[in-house]
Amino acid sequence: MRIDCHHSEDGTPVLRIAGRLDFSGRDEFAAWIERFLHQVTGREVHVNCSELDYLDSSGLGMLLILRDRALRLGCSVALLNCNATILAVLNTVQFGRLFRVA
Known part of the structure; x- marks a missing residue:
């Protein structure tokens, strides 16, 4: 997993996640949050x-x-x-009810 953050042109904070968001990255992700x-x-x-590329239940x-x-x-x-x-994973667990997903 690779993570970085920046601001978009309109100043919105953006967290970019690359690779796998799974149990092995939980401590790193918590620190980034x-x-x-x-x-x-x-x-x-x-x-x-x-x-x-990958999202499991821990990543969710x-x-x-x-x-x-x-x-x-x-x-x-x-x-x-x-x-x-x-998107298929997010739709299966109905994350569209909790997040704006695109």
Whole structure:
């Protein structure tokens, strides 16, 4: 798993996840969440999933933790640029009810 963060042109915080989001990356992801959410000033945060190859139940749980912490700051989370495989997983577990998914 590779993670980085930046701001889009409109200032929205973007967390980019590449590779596998699974149990083996839970500690690294948790550390990134803390750093990432300290930068949040708007109403929404974006997770760029364009390079996300694999997502298991632990990865889904990590996304829920991100969502819960963002909600405490008054922000929603958008999962963007998902490939067909990742979209299928997110749709199966109905994450569209909790996140903006595209």
